[in-house]
Amino acid sequence: MFSSKEEFKKSFITRIESKDMRKTTELAYEILREMTCEWIKESWDRTNGLYKENDEKQLYYFSIEFLIGRVLGQNLMNINAYDIVKEGLDELGFQLSEVEELEVEPGLGNGGLGRLAACFMDSLASLQLPGHGYGLRYKGGLFTQHFVNGYQTEQPTEWIQEEHNADARREDLAIDIPYYGDVQLVMGTDGLKMKVENSEWVKAVPYDMPIVGANGGTVNTLRLWQAEVSNFPFPGDKDYLVYEQETAKITDRLYPDDSLESGKILRLKQQYFLCSASLQDILNNRSFSMEKLPENVAIQINDTHPALAVPELMRLLIDDHHLTWEQAWDITTRTISYTNHTILEEAMEKWDSRLIQSLLPRVYTIIEEIDKRFKESLETQTIDEETFRKLSIIENGVIKMAVLAVVGSYKVNGVAKLHTEILKKREMKELNEQFPNKFHNKTNGIAHRRWLVKANQELSGLITETIGPRWIEEPERLNELHYFAQNHSFLQDFQAIKTLKKEQLLYHLQRNENIIVDPASIFDIHIKRVHGYKRQLMNIMHIQMLCDRIKQDSTYRPHPRTFFFGGKAAPSYHFAKQVIKMINTVAVKVNNDPLLRKHLHIVFVENYNVTQAEYLIPAADVSEQISTASKEASGTGNMKLMMNGALTIGTLDGANVEIFEQAGQENAFVFGMRAEEVMQYEKEQSYDPKEIINSDPEIKKMMKQLVDGEWTEGKENVDFIVGQLLEDRDPYFVLKDIHSYSNAHERILAAYANPVKWAEMCVKNIAASGIFSSDRTIQQYSNDVWHLTKIPSVY
Ligand code: 9GP
Structure with a gap:
């Protein structure tokens, strides 16, 4: 259909003129949707015809x-019309990105x-x-x-x-x-x-x-x-x-x-x-x-x-x-x-x-x-x-x-x-x-066409400029990027794109919510369903630990970090809902504290969905994959983040294990118990979080603050969180793993202090990510x- 920009514009103008005098973005969306559907229809009929003929x-x-x-933008991308349409619309006074924003995402999952x-x-x-x-x-x-x-x-x-x-x-x-x-x-x-x-x-x-x-x-x-x-x-x-x-x-x-x-x-x-x-x-x-x-x-x-x-x-x-x-x-x-x-x-x-x-x-x-x-x-x-x-x-x-x-x-x-x-x-x-x-x-695996080619067009453009376009059809060719992991100009371009994606995320968030974030901070991203085993609780308790350190130790002044959370709790899963409440409560306290906010910022993105993920993932520096070992069957967010050059902080769980194998453990931050240990504890029912609390002054203090309601709001919230850790005996081993998690975070800070080395690690992750394309899985x-x-x- 759109073999050239001029052809696209001609067809678009004819349609828009036959419809309405007011040339709104809504109308542009309508027309573009209609044109795309028509084009797809031809191919669709042809494919169905072929399937019948071939009896395969x-x-x-x-x-x-x-x-x-x-689907609109992705379909345009897949029919190789995205750039033509983008430029064509631009010349006609519309922005494709604005047009795309009008599509309501079907939440069928x-x-x-x-x-x-x-x-x-x-x-x-x-x-x-x-x-x-x-x-x-x-x-x-x-x-x-x-x-x-x-x-x-x-x-x-x-x-x-x-x-x-x-x-x-x-x-x-x-x-x-x-x-x-x-x-x-x-x-x-x-x-x-x-x-x-x-x-x-x-x-x-x-x-x-x-x-x-x-x-x-x-x-x-x-x-x-x-x-x-x-x-x-x-x-x-x-x-x-x-x-x-x-x-x-x-x-x-x-x-x-x-x-x-x-x-x-x-x-x-x-x-x-x-x-x-x-x-x-x-x-x-x-x-x-x-x-x-x-x-x-x-x-x-x-x-x-x-x-x-x-x-x-x-x-x-x-x-x-x-x-x-x-x-x-x-x-x-x-x-x-x-x-x-x-x-x-x-x-x-x-x-x-x-x-x-x-x-x-x-x-x-x-x-x-x-x-x-x-x-x-x-x-x-x-x-x-x-x-x-x-x-x-x-x-x-x-x-x-x-x-x-x-x-x-x-x-x-x-x-x-x-x-x-x-x-x-x-x-x-x-x-x-x-x-x-x-x-x-x-x-x-993940559709690299959506999660890299479409969601991060800038990075994907850089990759194509560097190793040619064949990686899009054969994503394992991303490994050719290994040769560029020490190339300064490539690393600089990568860093510039990361900054741009951070700015785009912030612009997107500011449109919908009044969120002001420092783009020079480390973007640490924890996005997934909210569930006990995914341990959002451990992440927020670690932040609680950091706050205490910053307050108590005047020499501890870490590089600013923004902790992004995104995820929904099942409506009847009360504990997960209380974790959301706790994160939001801590966010208000930290973001409003004059000392803490110089180092820490917390953003819980409302209504996390595929569209939000498409903004968050390319902007991430750190990918939180911190499930209790043995509980996460695979995870796929871990792959999307890796492919976009985020470094994983994670347990040896699910597909993390294979991610670390591919990227090398030296290019990630691995921590925590292994699956066998967790399963052994479960079998013997021998884990007692009270032992950890009594033997570890930092955790003891943290628990006391929790019980005193310093980081929560309302009795119900305290009861749920403390109840899970004490009465329910911390079923997801949060207290058991939190020190090792905290150490891994300190390793992140140390690595981030060397931007070139950090970028090199990111590129090594991208280079190793091709195997996680769903093309391989399929x-x-x-x-x-x-x-x-x-x-x-x-x-
Ligand atoms: O929890 C798993 C997740 O680890 C996996 O990546 C995903 C796709 O295989 O499936 C999730 N499972 C469910 O949502 C319910 O079984």
């Missing part, structure tokens, strides 16, 4: 989250899991692989976070503005999904069959979003389902209005509060809705015989939320497509593969059998049968009770979704080497022994799990 195997990625972020899914979509299309996403079209994405008196408040985020959306409704492909009903045994022509009567149906309407790959050639599809009332007969015993409301709720919001049973039912409804609609869609549109499903389709389930895909595929194959159990099981277990993203107990989904039995009666009978047959297959082995228990899909009236996902899939992976090892040797040891070839590792999945064929797009 397709991958479908099932995920409850897709945190795609803004919560954190790393959803962002990973979005990065994978980008890489699949960019590598010209036939891979698509299936998700839900939540009306309200993840909530918008505001701070009121330092506390997080949550407002619904309404991202859907029908006339502005990049997705297209496909009413023609709507599918009906059954809930509830009575399971009956009926005699069919081929014997006894299960049938469900009196179901309550909900219509799933797909909305398609184009996923544009690099160079615009391949455009894959992200299909999001929206729940609507069905035309199917409605069971008589329910009020229609109630049915309507319940239906709308299914795709009303992401992760509804599940503390009550009604919330649990809603989450289950969502999960089944995603699985059933997507599977029916795949089966309806196939051009091959059902036996050939595994050769033609790969389904990846992202965490356990879509694990109902296993029994649902069985149901569809047996009840609707009349296959035998054995045929259906063979097909299912050769089509589905599963990624585990966490070992945290709270996130390993378990459903009360009763709930599934009532909401999904037929699916429940299938889960029971899978469990029964799996247990029968174990009978020939001598298995102790504990092992048997761990291998059970159904145990004491509870369905363990992770076990179901492992048993029902042909491959299971963890998301970083350490995480996969922990899965194989501890969390899923028994399952790994039963299925020795199933488990494998696929270390996560290629590995494709080679080892999905077996996709690249389908080059022709213009």
Whole structure:
């Protein structure tokens, strides 16, 4: 479409003149969106045509989250039109960056899991692989976070503005999904069959979003389902209005509060809705015989939320497509593969059998049968009770979704080497022994096109000037930067860009909040969901320690540092919310103290999301990756920050381990307990934070200040924080690791004192970061799990 700037301008002017006399940025956004959509549409149709013609195997990625972020700028970038449009708009009196600001980010995800899914979509299309996403079209994405008196408040985020959306409704492909009903045994022509009567149906309407790959050639599809009332007969015993409301709720919001049973039912409804609609869609549109499903389709389930895909595929194959159990099981277990993203107990989904039995009666009978047959297959082995228990899909009236996902899939992976090892040797040891070839590792990755090429155009320009453009298609070529790690002019350019990105961040923050920060300070950035194991508490307690040192020791006058925090707490996670309150309280105290503010500044960025991350990450000097070892499955923020030349302060956890391996521990600040130590303490339950408090005067003093409420506000806040550290025995080992953390921070200060050496370390990190592109991850999945064929797009 935009082969030259003049052509773009001509087309843009024609459109703008036919629309309105007032040439506002809003109008420019509207027109640009429209033009981009039209261009993408051509490529999209072409890609779909090619996929049909080629009959190649397709991958479908099932995920409850897709945190795609803004799409307009990224799409322009991927179709190589960004610079043309930018210059063209400039000449017409508009600024592309201002136009981009008008796009409301769809918050269809919560954190790393959803962002990973979005990065994978980008890489699949960019590598010209036939891979698509299936998700839900939540009306309200993840909530918008505001701070009121330092506390997080949550407002619904309404991202859907029908006339502005990049997705297209496909009413023609709507599918009906059954809930509830009575399971009956009926005699069919081929014997006894299960049938469900009196179901309550909900219509799933797909909305398609184009996923544009690099160079615009391949455009894959992200299909999001929206729940609507069905035309199917409605069971008589329910009020229609109630049915309507319940239906709308299914795709009303992401992760509804599940503390009550009604919330649990809603989450289950969502999960089944995603699985059933997507599977029916795949089966309806196939051009091959059902036996050939595994050769033609790969389904990846992202965490356990879509694990109902296993029994649902069985149901569809047996009840609707009349296959035998054995045929259906063979097909299912050769089509589905599963990624585990966490070992945290709270996130390993378990459903009360009763709930599934009532909401999904037929699916429940299938889960029971899978469990029964799996247990029968174990009978020939001598298995102790504990092992048997761990291998059970159904145990004491509870369905363990992770076990179901492992048993029902042909491959299971963890998301970083350490995480996969922990899965194989501890969390899923028994399952790994039963299925020795199933488990494998696929270390996560990030879309470097978004996180470096787009978010940091200046740095990416410098890299291209220095090593040529091939690194964009082959990111591992970033390692050619090693030769420039000691080149002074390159280092100076890098430093100048870092300063510029800091200024851009500050400008962005000042637009939205009244934040004044010294750009010459060290930007220390801790951005991720707020959670006990991610230890925002340790970061803020360390700041508390620094304040004390600055006040007590007149020789301790460290280089100014700005500590940025960004992240949301789950609405029902009270401890995390209290940590937010504490950070905000400390921020007010520190930022207003005449002595402290010369050295320390704290900024908690409200409503952290993909767009905010795109500003924060390129501006970072220090990347805080300080989870309790063994708890962070991988992390992906760590990779984004590294790729933008931030130095990691981190534990040997998740993908940090591989980051340190690649960049060299000498180019990072490693601290804290190792995973084995943490797990040993947990096993023996031998960690007692009181011992540390009693033996360490600095920590003792810090605890006293906390108990006295010096750094918190209100009794509730003190009680929660102190309660976690004392009564709950500091489950995330904050006090155990804080000294080692503090030492690592002192090493940071020492390193920063030598700017050239610091810049050299940053460049070494960038040079080593190419392996963390999701292109690498996707290629590995494709080679080892999905077996996709690249389908080059022709213009
Ligand atoms: O907590 C993990 C995070 O470590 C990982 O990077 C991400 C993507 O694999 O998944 C997160 N897990 C979840 O959000 C829930 O399982």
